[in-house]
Amino acid sequence: MNPMMNDEQFFDLAMKAIARQTTDAERSELDALLASQPELRQEFERLAADARVAKIALPLMDAMEATAGELPAYVRGRLQTKVRQTLGRPAAKQELNPSLAWGWRWVLGLAAATAVIVLVALPTFRAPSGPVVQVAMLDTVGAVRGAETNETKILTQQWKNSTVQSFDQTGPLENWETNWPTGGKMTAKVIYDRAAGEVRVLLHKGNKSQQKTFVIEQDLATTLQRASDFIRAQAE
């Protein structure tokens, strides 16, 4: 380094160059330094990369603190419909009528007794075949890291009899999610949401549905195993 130039001065000069604020003389001085000292060239490139990330991340951080602007009135209905479709209506808070409560206790008692009988009798019957499992992958961002093929392989390894449907938009996926086969057999739909880093399981039997989300904490294969265990437990 120029013997007269310390780290701070180099940093300030580099910042000015990255922000295109240098004079011709400063730019020449920096170019000479970078040409003569490869370690400074490396540091300059790191600072330029950091600055690039900062330029992209800072506006997003500003956006998280934005308070201006109101939700347009016409949007509310559409969003509330989405809430009802996705999360259902919350249970109404009301006191149970005492006679109804007793009625429910009888029903529950009978259900428990039936369950015991079924459990005792079950081994005498042949075990039913497992549920139908349909598998899909949602990748709205695009396979930027070329990992899509491997992930499809992991999905097909977990459910060998299933083909993996690929979606790059949520609209067609939503159609697929609501398209259930007829008949009384349990069907499971497994959706690997690549961008969200999660696996959703939708279960459907008759007119009953159930949903569970598995966040990918370790790796895809482990998460799929958890999803598979869940489906098996529900089917049993």
Place this chain on the structure above:
Amino acid sequence: MNPPDLHALQRGDEAAWDAAFGWLWPTVFAVAQLKLQPFLPDEVEDMAIEALEQLVDKVRSVKSVEELKPLAASIAHHRAVSLLRERFAQKRGAGKTESLDVPVDDGETKYEPAWEDSPLDSLAEKELAARLQTSLAELKPPQGEILSDFFLHGLRYEEIAKKRGVAVGSVGVYLKRGLEAIRKIWSRDENN
């Protein structure tokens, strides 16, 4: 406006969602505007609405209410990038990638996207959300403001010192610490 009650949101409580939509709207709209305004201004509002709809899908996997805004911003970012990719691919032919970040008006590259990917685009939604949340927490004032003044608004050291009431000699120190924090947060391996 106060943050909404996460448990009420996860139960599908209508009033809680009304409050949440109002609270999150400025964020998703600002992100959609940031990404789409220069290229697809007519899509900004729709994109903000779709980001909120997608957030409804994800709310059951959220663990604390503090995650909601970063997640909403991340969803809006990814959706906007995805839309831009799609439109640019249609316009210029498939197979090319380019940065879809709003170009800096430096007199040379105005509205001409640079031909490379943004390092943030490859992060999964939750990862991007987590890093945004960490960045907000770790960039202590006035580090974030000074980074913005310098990199986004093109102010010089002297102008920043005057605006923020700090010594000119401190501006570089704030920039250095701010960039070090950014490097620490954003250069982590994605799987860590």
